[in-house]
Amino acid sequence: MTSTKKDPVLAVLQLSGGNDALNTIVPYSNPLYADNRPSVRVSEDQVLPINDSVGFNPALAPIKELYDQGKVAIIQGVGYPNPNRSHFRSMDIWHTCEPEQVGSEGWLGRAIRDLDPQGENVLTGVNFGRGLPRSLAAPGVPVASVGNLETYGVLTGIEDDQRTDALDIFSRMYSPAMGRGPVMDYLSHTGMDALKGADILSTAPEKYSSSVEYGNNSVAQYMRNIAQTHIAEFGTRFLYTTAPYNSFDTHAGQMVGHSSLWREVSAAVHDFYTDLTENNAADNMVLLVFTEFGRRVHDNGSGTDHGSGGVAFVIGDSVKGGLYGEYPSLAQDKLLEGDLHFNNDFRGLYSTLLEKWIGIDAKSVVGGNFEQMDFL
């Protein structure tokens, strides 16, 4: 493996289900906020102010701390034209950058192919969680999906004392052999790749030490895995994980649920940065936190339904912290069928990350030229 120590790395934390932007970065002094949120509102005295008009939900206090250090860019009103309020479709659009038709290739899959066209490093992209998000999918691009870093590998169900022998046989079975045809050759190659990837990844926990104690929830544990993999310097450029499936889909009971989700997420993000800093690995990491859409401006008595116009965060030592883009208007005549309008196309956000951070041409990855931002 070539020395890739200071190559820029992007981690992505996907908040699936549609995070309520209004109750994340709260327009607390806007009377329309109180009007529209009779039941699902963060009260003004709870808000952690950023300025006179908006502030953090108190559950984001750990992120506020990073914000105060200038490391957090808040991308307001992020979305795309003709918003789709289906989780699946909208997430697909964010994953594929194809708002018009159903696309199959993920933006990060394409980015990995750009960086490593021959697939020389099987760990250029690593996902934490079962199943590959479409953002990382592209034909011929190997991406490991790691359900559990501590146990990741082939034939994990075989008991320890037998497993070494079993893996030895596996590697012999999958060694290239003559005259078995192209499909078998492909399988051999893939099996050996899988074994190699697992072997390398399995060393990450051993190489890692830290005084940071992450929370006992899946976001925190996967953020820890991302830190471990990044610190281990396998040449991984994209790391990805997803908060539990649709957990941000707060149709009901939002006041309790949304706060507790954000307490977990923001603590995990804060721990992640403390961890990277302690391990001298923070300088080449940027973290993107995004969701497929924001939620309805008006609450439904107990929660909020699917909307548009969301909020995203970009966090890192290299990030110029601050508020980016305009906070969408809550005025009735400025809403789109009861939703916030978007002011920033997410493909501009992606382009900024790809060009100004990763250093590759964004146009072919996101499917066009989009206005970039100044947070990097």
Add this chain to the structure above:
Amino acid sequence: MTTQALGVSLQYSHSIGRGEFSGPGFRNPVAIARGEDDMMYVVNRSYEYRPDGKRVTICTVDEDYIGEFARGVHTAGVTDIVTEDGSLIWPTSVTLDRSGNVYIADEWLNRISIFTKDGEWIGKWGTEGSADGEINSPSGMVFDADDNLLMVDSKNNRVQKFTKDGNFISGFGSAGAGDGQFNLPWGIDVDTDGNIYVADWRNDRIQKFSKDGEFLMKFGSTGSEPGEMNRPTGVAVDRTGMIYVADWGNERLQMFDPAGGFVTLTTGEGTISKWGKDKLDANGEMWKEREIAQGIERERDFWGPVAVTVDDQDRVFVVESCRNRIQVYRRQEPTFRGGGRL
């Protein structure tokens, strides 16, 4: 629609509910019990991958949300299921004892969980098996006048009577299609005289027994004509002896007289509930979409009417598992009698 026969009719009152995995709303509700002060307990089965939606909702007949209790558990790998006290996997029914404690049956765990009226867990019992006092897939449950629990022990094709602590008292029934036999029975109720009514699910009929389990009568047969049944799931008897049947496979509620004679039926008259209105107000464009939607009258229809209960004010509650809704009806006496009883 108000249907009438023999002078007695069912008058639609209102609907309760909307689809939610938590808070005000239901997710695949399967059972209901009425408590004091217009309180009701609704058991939500939800989907396997959304165990957060498995819960018991407490709300009022006027649709005030009070709270919820008893969470579902993740079932990734059935051998690894952690069944903490008070958790649910496949809840089937709910009933209240005289002091207002809430009993929930779970047909996978073969467990009865007991909660206070506020949802605090206070106990459990249940042993899987087929011997006396053992259970295999408990379905409907109801307390009798002596505050003993009558339980449909479904896969054992019998009804068993327990003390509220789970001590076996008696039982009756066996597998089959004859009188007093059952084929995977489901719902149960008792009348004011202590007679027992069982929804004999796969025999498409209701059977009536004395309080001692002696067969008294049966009614219903397979079909979709009035009075016929397709997998009846729930049965309820009001204080006048009128019998209500959740005719699940036929998507309707049927009403029978005390002798088992067909009186009337409804396929549903659901309207927008209070919580439903909140939901639409928050999604204003849907009000407009409703105006141009084709076939919106389908919204009135029952879909998955799985449980029925009737309270001492003759209000009939029908739980729809697929619409996440409860439709409330009222038994109406013929007005020419000046409100008097037949």
Add this chain to the structure above:
Amino acid sequence: MASADIELMAHLMRRAGFGATYEELEKYAAKGYEAVVDELLSPMEQPDLEMDLLERYFVDWKEMNALEVNQAYLTYRMINSERPLQEKMTLFWHGIFCVGNSKCEHGRQIQHQLDMFRELGMGSFPKLLLALSVDPAMVFYLDNCMSHKDAINENFGRELLELFAMGVGMDGHANYTEEDVKECARAFTGWTIANAIPRYPYGRFPSQFAFNAADHDYGEKTFQGETGNFNGDDIIEIIVRQPSAARFIARHLYNFFVADEPQIPAWQGTPPRDMAAIKEMEDAYFESNYDLTAMLRVMFNSDWFKNARFEKVKSPAETVAGTMRLVKDFTSPKPGLHPIAMEIRYMGQDLMNPPTVEGWHTGQEWIDSGTLVERINFTADQMGNVTLPGVKDIISRLSSEGINQPGAVVNRCLDMLGAYTLPEETRTYLVDYISKAGELHPGTEAYGGQIAQILQLIVATQEYQFA
């Protein structure tokens, strides 16, 4: 080793169904090959699943709203259907006539479409195409509801020709022109869906097909060289008469049931692997007046089918359903089905949510380093679970046969999993492995563990990834 009959039957059941246990294979073999093919081709003579029972315990199946609920249901069907070919054909059409939850987001609507495939998927091709053209999920997925007489949307019109019935080209020539696409789309204007009831507060209602005469283009059209005031059904009637339609289905059937072919975008320029086989199916198509069962019968009874052993990479659905059938788990309702169904997604086949309208690419494209790990670990975990009835059956059978020699154990385990064979070298690794584990004493608990380990290693081989 297994007899030739058993080997052939294992092959048939893997392809025409989702595999079978050794006991089942013995029963099928006793019936005779052609009789079993007849049985597979007459699904309505076999009992369907008892939906009342399933909906009682899987309460959410009556509503069948969310994608994951539908996936659990479809997985259960694949594991338990006594009409395996019907279920396989449903999967076949689902992979061609794709609609996806990513756009439709209404599970039951998609399930209605799969029910339609169950009903019509082995019958008349024109009837199936017509049903597809009025299927609300399809009308919505390919935007035909957005196609108007004064502003056509070509999406459905194009895919009907390109991906559903003809293909871009064959034998080096194009099958249709851009003009055909436009004319086809014109003919389907007004084929739409009624305004839907919004999802709140009581959930979704099935959509209804509607023909909007006022939005239909009644003008003259020229399609495939024929001219007339065509409506959509006229177009279908013309399509099914084309040689390209016969070729299209024959190639798809061959790729799905016989041997992996190049993927569909390559078909115009790449001839079929076995043109004679394709021709036989094309002939059956025309001779039977476009009957799919006639094509299937020719295929299953042909030598080219019988000889095409292990020429296909198993799909994720085949991998999971096939494994569950072997271990005999989830044969009745119980919790824990959802995670099993999710394995199919993790292996790269998110059923009812295909990546594009082209469906899933098949063959070796199922495999990458991530999905290979998923399939090996899943199958090995199942096979290593000695409490599962099917695994117990295998152990007790080998035990009762008194098999205590390493070589014989490996051979018999290969039989039990469906008469697999391994290259000699690989087989030797397994024999050495079990030899190291000590003596084999049939009937003991240790023996069961040893058998299970061999099963685990077999399912991890390259060879086992093939059907």
